[in-house]
Amino acid sequence: MPDLTAFAQSHIAARLRAAASRGALSHALIFSGDAARADAALYAAAGFECVAEGDRPCLQCTHCRKIMAGIHPDVIFVRDPEHKELSADVVRAMRRDAFIRPNEGERKVYIFEDCAALNERDQNILLKTVEEGPPYCAFLFCAENSAALLQTIRSRCVEIKLGSDGTSGQDDRRDDALTLCRLTAKGNAASRASFLVGLENSRCKREELGALFESARLICADALLTRYGAEVAPENAEIAAALGQRLSGERLMRVIDLLGTYRRHCDYNVGVGVTLGGFAAEWEEVLK
Ligand SMILES: [Zn+2]
Secondary structure, X not given: OOOOOOHHHOHHHHHHHHHHHOOOOOOEEEEEEOOOHHHXXXXXXXXXXXXXXXXXXXXXXHHHHHHHOXXXXXXEEOOOOOOOOOOHHHHHHHHHHOOOOOOOOOOEEEEEOOHHHOOHHHHHHHHHHHHHOOOOEEEEEEEOOHHHOOHHHHOOOEEEEEOOXXXXXXXXXXXXXXXXXXXXXXXXXXXXXXXXXXXXXXXXXXXXXXXHHHHHHHHHHHHHHHHOOOOOOHHHHHHHHHHHHXXXXXXXXXXXXXXXXXXXXXOOOOOHHHHHHHHHHHHHHXXX
């Protein structure tokens, strides 16, 4: 039985817990990086099914325990022990199964332990279900490198990169996202512009820019929650409060939308310079 108590101490677990506790965990997640992918996926699955009053997952309730024991009927590992890659039949069977309502839990969670076993055909079969499957379904993809997944699938998912110690990887661009948010809370237009130009000059990749936008979006979402007096992830509390003071709720919503739009832009083959230029202009427009 995997013991998730150690993983529960990590920065990533705190992020998952904050989202799960407020019912905001994305229905499609990619866990990439070199360690703790399986733990992270199980922890997220528990976050979906846990019925605790406070923080979720609690790792104590019946749902959490069944998940850790690998016997929860609604947490399904999509496997094909007979083949190196998942056969089309296995993926089609999963797709049919997705339309059967969950047994015991609120959600039906499908875990793909190694996306290297999902070939292009498999992913194309999956795509529509991930895109517009029943609302109770969730999909958790584990991949050493998320490039194993097609762009069409990746663009539907939130990617969580894990470092070798189960903490956040270096490349989720959280530090840059924090800088952008700090400059938004306190700085002026010139300081924001020079930060964005600096990013372009540092040859930030498209995927990294997408991660930066996503990270900033999560911080701004927490800022909005702060304005409503809700509790947010402890690591975001300070910056969320600062942003919440600087921007009205309506402005924060526009900022969150804008970051989501630009994150999606990064899924397509657009130039980093063009994206950053467009973003900088729209960002200042919203802050005016
Ligand atoms: Zn629980």
